[in-house]
Structure formats: C-alpha cells, structure tokens
Amino acid sequence: MYTEHRLRFLDCLSKEQACALLFTSPTRVRNHDCDFRYRPDSDFWYLTGFSEEEACLVLLPGADRSQHKSILFLRPRDPLMETWNGRRLGIERAPEVLGVDEAYDIKELWTELPKILSDWERIVYRTGQDADTDRKLIDLVTSLRNKARGGVEPPVELLDTAPLLHELRLFKSEEELKEMRRAALITTEAHIECMRQTEPGMNECEVDALIDYTFRRRGGTGAAYTNIVAGGANACILHYVENNQPLADGALLLIDAGSESNYYASDVTRTFPVNGKFSEEQQAVYEVVLAAQKAAIEGLAPGVPFDWMHRRSLEGIVDGLLELGLLEGTRESVIEDKSYMRFYMHKAGHWLGLDVHDCGAYFLDGASRVLEPGMVLTVEPGIYIADDDETVEERWRGIGVRIEDDILITESGWENLTADIPKEVDEVEAACSGAVVSAAGQGA
Ligand SMILES: [Mn+2]
Numbered sequence: 001m002y003t004e005h006r007l008r009f010l011d012c013l014s015k016e017q018a019c020a021l022l023f024t025s026p027t028r029v030r031n032h033d034c035d036f037r038y039r040p041d042s043d044f045w046y047l048t049g050f051s052e053e054e055a056c057l058v059l060l061p062g063a064d065r066s067q068h069k070s071i072l073f074l075r076p077r078d079p080l081m082e083t084w085n086g087r088r089l090g091i092e093r094a095p096e097v098l099g100v101d102e103a104y105d106i107k108e109l110w111t112e113l114p115k116i117l118s119d120w121e122r123i124v125y126r127t128g129q130d131a132d133t134d135r136k137l138i139d140l141v142t143s144l145r146n147k148a149r150g151g152v153e154p155p156v157e158l159l160d161t162a163p164l165l166h167e168l169r170l171f172k173s174e175e176e177l178k179e180m181r182r183a184a185l186i187t188t189e190a191h192i193e194c195m196r197q198t199e200p201g202m203n204e205c206e207v208d209a210l211i212d213y214t215f216r217r218r219g220g221t222g223a224a225y226t227n228i229v230a231g232g233a234n235a236c237i238l239h240y241v242e243n244n245q246p247l248a249d250g251a252l253l254l255i256d257a258g259s260e261s262n263y264y265a266s267d268v269t270r271t272f273p274v275n276g277k278f279s280e281e282q283q284a285v286y287e288v289v290l291a292a293q294k295a296a297i298e299g300l301a302p303g304v305p306f307d308w309m310h311r312r313s314l315e316g317i318v319d320g321l322l323e324l325g326l327l328e329g330t331r332e333s334v335i336e337d338k339s340y341m342r343f344y345m346h347k348a349g350h351w352l353g354l355d356v357h358d359c360g361a362y363f364l365d366g367a368s369r370v371l372e373p374g375m376v377l378t379v380e381p382g383i384y385i386a387d388d389d390e391t392v393e394e395r396w397r398g399i400g401v402r403i404e405d406d407i408l409i410t411e412s413g414w415e416n417l418t419a420d421i422p423k424e425v426d427e428v429e430a431a432c433s434g435a436v437v438s439a440a441g442q443g444a
Contacts, residue, residue, distance in 0.1 A: 001175040002049035003099040005168065006059070009047060010068040012164045014061035018122035021113075021137070022047060022057045022161075026130050037222070042354035043126070043165055045263050048072065050098055052088060054106050058116060071116070072100040073109045110136060117155055118144055126161045162359065169353055170360030171374035176353070177408065179264035180376060183220060184406060184417040186259040187266040189438040190214035191421045195272050195431035200249035202274075204229040207255065208243040215259040224265035225356045228256035231274065233387035235400025238346060247274045252282055254400055258356065265356045267378050268418050269404035276432035281395050283425060284324055285383050289401045290423060292316025292381045296348060297407055300371060300379075300414040307368035313348035313381040314340070321383070326392055343385060349378040352406055371409045376417070380404030 013020055024044040027035045040051045048057055050072070058071040077090035094103035104112065117123060117140065127134050141155050172180065190211045198207055208229045215223055229243040235254035247253060251274050258266035271286065273279075278286060296313040318334050321327040321343060327334050334340050351358035353376060362369055371377075382402030389397055406417040420438065422431040430436055 001173065002045075002047060004173075006047045006070055006099075007065055007068065008168055009165055010059055010061045010070070011065070012168070013059060013124065014063065014068070016122065016124075016159070016164065017061075018124050018157075018159055019061065019117070019120040020057075020059040020124035020161075020165075021117075022059070022126075023130065023133055024050075024053065024055045027053050039221075040263070041129070042263065042359075043161055043169075046165075046169055046354055048098055048100075050074070050089070050094075051263075056106065056109055057100075058113075060116070060120075069102070070100045071102045071104065072098065073104050073106045073112075076105050110140070113140055114144060117141075118147075120155055122157045122159055123155050124159045124161055124164060127158065162361070166359035167361075169358065170351060171372070172353060172376055172408070173374075176264060177376075179261045180266065180352075180406070180408075181417060183224070183259050183261035183264050183266040184268075185438075186215055186218040186220045186261065187257070187268050188418060188420045189218065190257060190259065191255065191268060191270050192431055192436055192438040194253075194255055195270070195422065195428065195436070196434045198247065198253060198272070198274055198432070200247060200275050202247050204231050204234075204243040204245050204247060204253075207247075207253070211255070211257045215257075218259070220259040220261050221263050222260060224258045224260045224267060228254065228269075230254045230256075230400065233398035233400065235271065235402070236384040236386050236398070238384070249275050250279065252278075252399065252401065254402055256402065256404065258406075263354055265352055265354065265358075266406055266418065267352055267356050267380075267404065268406065268421060269380055269382075269402045270421060270423065270428070271401045271403065272428045272432055276429060278425060278429070282399055282401075285385070285396070285399050286401050286425065288317065288320025288324065289381055289383050289403050290425075292320065293379055293403045293405070296381065297379050297405065297414065297416065300407060300409060302370075302372055302409060302411065304371050305368040306362055306371060306377070309377070309379060310348040313379065314344070317344045317381050317383060324396075326385070326396065342389070342391075343383050344381065345384070346382070348381050349404075352376045352378055373409055373411050375409045377407055377409070378404050379407055 022044050025041040030036045054075050056073040060069040062068050091103045211227050226241045230240040231247040231253050232251035234240045253274050254271045256269040258268050292313050295316050296309050318340050351360045384400040385396050387398035408415045422428045
C-alpha cells in the first residue's frame, strides 16, 4: 500500500517536474529527559509505512514508473542504542522491507543533499514543521544558487505538499479503508463499554482510562486525539480534556474519542445518561441533535457540496431549538442573526484519514468542494446549553449533546463506518443497561 502511494505521488511529481523531500516528525520532550510516545508524520507514514524517528524520504521522479527513484535516509543499526531505546530496521534491510530503491545513513543527509538537489529546479517541501530543518534547507538552496555561476542549475522554487500529496490522501483506497474500518471497530467496542460500565459516582478519569485500555488492548496505535470525557456541563466546553470530575446521577456524559489503526483515525462522539435513563429535557435536546445528524448524513452523495452537510445540520438544530422554545424567530431569521451560535458554535464536520482533521482542500476555486467516492468525513452537530445561561429555563441548563459518525462517500451514496455504535434513544439506554455487546467484544 505504501509503495503504491509512493508511486502515485512520484507520477504527480513527474508531471510537475519536481522532486520531493519529506521528513518524519521530530521527537518531542514531555518533561526533562522523557519524550512523548513517538508518532510519525502522516505524510511520511503515508509514503513509507516506516515509523522510526529521524528519517527523511527523497523522491526523484523519472519519465515513467521504471525510472522513478526513492531514497530513504534513516538511522543505522546500533546495538548499544538499540539496547536502550528500541530496535531499528537499519540501512541494509530498508530497501527490501520498505521497497525503496536506496537507503543511507541519516547522518549523511545534509552532505548528500547538495549533490541530489543540484539538478532540480523545483522541490516539494513543507515549511513550518521544524524550524531547524527549514533553516538548513534554505541555507542549502541559497548556497546552490550562489554556485549557479559555476554551471550548476540551482533550485528556484519550493512547492507545498498540499496541492499534490494531500489531494492523494483525501481519496482513500480499499486498503486504507480496511485500516479505517478496523479503527472504527475498536472505537465501537470502546464506546459500548463506556455505556455499559459508567455509573453515577464514577469519575471521568475512570471512563477515560477504560477508553485508552480498549484502544490499546485491541492493538490499535492508541487514541487518534486526546479523549474528551465530559460529564454534565463539562460537555459545553468543546475541547474539555481535563477528564477528572465525578459523574453525577442525572447528568449526561459526552465522550468524543476515536482509536487509530496503523495511524488511520476514527472520530466518534456519543452522549448518554450516566444513570442509564434520559430525563425529559435531555431526551428532547438529544432527539433534536440526532434528527439533525441523521438528516445531514442521509443527504450525502457524490456531487453534494461539503458545506451542504453543515447547512443541513444547522437547519435541523435550529428547527429543533425553535420547537423547544429555546430560540425565537424563524429558521431564516435565526440563521441570519446567528442567535443559534450560543447553543451551536462549531462546523458540522471535517475530512478524516491519517489525521483526525485530515488534509485536503474544502474549497476549490472559491466554491465548497463537491463530495466524491473515497472521501471520508465526520458529521457531528451538537447543542450546548451553558449551566449559567439565564436566558433559558433552569431545567435546560448544563445539557450538552453531540453525536458524531464517520461517513465514507460511495458511488451510490454513503456508508456509516461507525453505524454499530448505539445512537437511537432506546439503543443507547439498552447499551447503558449492558444489553449491547460489540462485535469486537465477542472476541474479534
Ligand atoms: Mn470530529
């Protein structure tokens, strides 16, 4: 799969008459001399399937696939370092294991690059990822320009990865979808387990730990982003990640958490009652969000613009808020004067892939992009009524609901990759009572 990605990108580079330079992510210090668990850069992973730190991929396109060349710079084997910090693939094994044409020691990168790049006028390189690498590359390009008088053809243009590589990443192959389905399956088990095990008196942190445990024990690469485990009014803080408060009897619990599988993400939100039974007001708000989400999903198909999904979600939320008496006016007036924004203040979704907010343009030539088969997006409307909002009756305050699924656009319409996670009111209450077991939970 990674070799195919590399060849497709090399075909694009060939048309652009550009070479490409892709670095994986640097390690990041957590504190003192301890790093965060390493996670490779998504572009680099997409093109290599190689997860070690300190590596750089150089792609040199030829006129056709037989003439394309890929060169990987990576760390050499080192018994002492491997004893301390983990196994390494090593230079000798890299061509066979990863399918690259050549492999060299990463320590030689900056002495080899002048020779490699001197023939290329256009280089695809993403600036702004790492200041040190940016500076080294700019110095290198400058020194090659200064040698131009000596007959060297210097690089003159740095091109961004977005229009080429990120357009490829936007369309998922069957093999990539296999990873995304696996991520969705692990996430399904985690959400169902949370519904089953949550009880009044537990702390958000216990549910958070259950999610991480489920993600990791199924062999995923962990959470695709920091879990949001928000009880009661904490759900009204959109990126609440403290996850350390007790869960009250009678409150809702909003969980926004998705597993990765080989670094491919899922991204799911469910909201359910801590004690297993929705109150009248909670259910009324929940059903508005659910109806809005389902209406937005049901209209998806190739040819539909991305922002139709946001618009349809918004209309559903606004209609419901008007019906509950939480807003005054008409659908048109409320959307026009933006009075809905106090209850619904975010967009209804985003692309999903190796990154949870995946790459790919949302607008083309100034217009919202039209959906095509192979794209995956989230649909995630919500309603958030702050606990200090004195413009609404007290019974509504502190209710926060979001429902989010991962939707694949297909030839004939759409497929919900996370459809097995309960979201109808009776299904959610059944899952809270322990009556639902996920497919993964049965021993997958
Ligand atoms: Mn999302």
